[in-house]
Amino acid sequence: MPTWQQLRDAKLDEYADAADGWGKVSSRANSDKDRVDNGMFAKVHHTQKGEAATKAGGDIQQLSRNYQYLHTECGLIRTALNGLATELASPQKKLKQALEDAENLRFTVKPDGSVEYPTDSLVLSPGTHSAEHGAPVPLAPGKGEGVGSADANKGKAEDIAERIGDAVREAAEIDGRYAAALRRLKAEPGLTVSDETLADTAKDTRALQQAAGKYADDDRIPKGKSPQDNAEWWKSLTQEQRDEYATLYPASVGALDGLPSAVRDDANRMVLAETRAQTQLELNAIPKPPQQYLPNPGGSYPAVITNPAYREWQEKYGNRKPELERIRNGIDAVQGRFDATGKDGLPEAYLLGFDPHTNNGDGRIILANGNPDTADHTAVYVPGTGTEIGGIGGDLERANRLWTASHRQGADVSTIMWFDYDAPRSAYPTDKGDAFPEAARNEYAEKGAPTLHTFMEGTRAAHEAASGSGGHTTLIGHSYGSTLIGEAAQAGRIFDGPIADDIVVAGSPGMQADRAADLGVSGEHMWAMGAEGDNVPLGGSLVGLGEDWVVPTDPEFGGNVMKTDTQGHSDYWNEGTLSLDNQAKVIVGDYEGVTLD
Amino acid sequence: MALNAAWEELFGGTAPPGQPATMTLAGVPAPDSGGGGGGSANLKADVSPWHEAGNTAGELRTSTATSLTDLDTANDGVGGGTAGFDSSGALTEILGTWKARLTAVRDECGRLEGALKSTGRDFGERETATRNKIAAGAPAPARKEG
Structure with missing residues (x-):
């Protein structure tokens, strides 16, 4: 948790600059992915057959998955850092205003955030006192103490202490929220991008939608508007804002009629890859169906009975499994078309x-x-x-x-x-x-x-x-x-x-x-x-x-x-x-x- | 060595006895290594799709290396300028993991560049014939190398 001095001195531009760097990596990975997808796979896969050509094709697909992974996650990190910098600017500004007020009144802000002020009273003896964040009656500073405590500075000092404390507390909340979001966004070691990793990416995206909701609000994405309005909205954004919406809300951006096809394509491919991974993982978790019939333990007629375990399996997975397989087949058909780019x-x-x-x-x-x-x-x-x-x-x-x-x-x-x-x-x-x-x-x-x-x-x-x-x-x-x-x-x-x-x-x-x-x-x-x-x-x-x-x-x-x-x-x-x-x-x-x- | 076996060595990730795996990846020998210069003249002359794919891998290697540099530069100031913030610590933690990932991707591009180009060189001349045979549904011929 930052101190008030650290909040005051924080160079929030550093976060924004870092965000730019992550954004560059994300965008570059996106165009690199296009280069892999648009021809590289077809070049090796459709010109030769055999185990090694299949392996080479697999290596290239793995490369494509890596660029997808980098595009998404580095894009999310960019947004997290921008959100952090933007949100922290508000408490930092509040703090600086409070500090300025203290200085103008010749109060001293102590390292612990308390505010030292000289007594300003006709009845009290001169000296210095200290006001702290969380004074008993902070909303009526100095006026709640009754006759004999009419120290004009006391209220002002309490107000300043309150504002300093609030700013620091607010900054700590923001910092904690984004730190947790950032820690989620670490890369898995190695070169593999497993289904688990891609499914996590989808979860990371939802988590950041929550954490950065104040900064990048999906309410600003047009809903139920005309395609012309959608196109106008898109045009009104900076490139960075576009990139952020596309990586943080890919499903919404991908579905928006009127947006450039290349933008929708990138967003939808992200959703496609993550959905493929989630679907496969759920399929993997479904056990094999138990044997359908068992010999009748109660006699010779009927010769077999339906296995209760099979019935249970049917209830649980009977509808879900073909549903998941249907989705996977559809995704694979789309992926098949991606892979065919350059062929014929x-x-x-x-x-x-x-x-x-x-x-x-x-x-x-x-x-x-x-x-x-x-x-x-x-x-x-x-x-x-x-x-x-x-x-x-x-x-x-x-x-x-x-x-x-x-x-x-x-x-x-x-x-x-x-x-x-x-x-x-x-x-x-x-x-x-x-x-x-x-x-x-x-x-x-x-x-x-x-x-x-x-x-x-x-x-x-x-x-x-x-x-x-x-x-x-x-x-x-x-x-x-x-x-x-x-x-x-x-x-x-x-x-x-x-x-x-x-x-x-x-x-x-x-x-x-x-x-x-x-x-x-x-x-x-x-x-x-x-x-x-x-x-x-x-x-x-x-x-x-x-x-x-x-x-x-x-x-x-x-x-x-x-x-x-x-x-x-x-x-x-x-x-x-x-x-x-x-x-x-x-x-x-x-x-x-x-x-x- | 049969061509398929050569590919297996390049793409299968199995090292020949007595050599570390990286040797096969990085040390793809050019057939004309006696001619000097790594055979770049050969590459220009050969327009097989595998060579083109290899060239793309080379460009991706460069591009990914640039991303590595970008991350370093961009995150340079964060630690000093934002002391006391947990987010800075979190950023440092994840930065390392992404540098490792980018490094792995960059190296993979380098490996693929060498492997694809080398394979393309091996069968580049027969490329068209093979493709035609595949189109006709015939299995790819196994060729012996000298």
């Missing part, structure tokens, strides 16, 4: 959204191939029925193929896999045991529509901030994803324009509209595909997800119907097909090149 020319990935628990357990994954803030053409693919985090790999792959096919047209493109809604689980009667399929109801789309609308606004805002214009955007909906797009397009215009410049739907069961114009786009920017053997458009029109039983592939909808050469409901993104190539043509704005039905 795939560009760097931007994780624009990650939350395994939201959307009624379906989760949220938003991943861009290439930077959408600077791309000339951005396509957003919205998956359909049955989508959930555990099976997101196939949808990520579709966005990859969209990127490869449209990039091949010679354009600067970014393709985004957007999954951020509670998707219906069943597509047709009896699917997943539902007599009436969930996808026949439009409420899933109604709920998800505002989120998609805001995301598209954010994409536009971030593009304008980075490139000065909105760029060309295409929304692509598969199956029920097209129904969601229909709802979102009718939720309102963005920047006085339609939700996207072009809308493409594949296997659409209806868009809650009976003509393209209702979606804010003219018919020439509406593109629909219905492959041979894809029964969803017909099924959708029967249950009325369109309006007046009209689906986008119907002529009366008023859009273009593109020719397909794929079969069924799920092959529109097969490589080397016209179905995929047509989408790529729309994405890059080569409308002449599209083959119509």
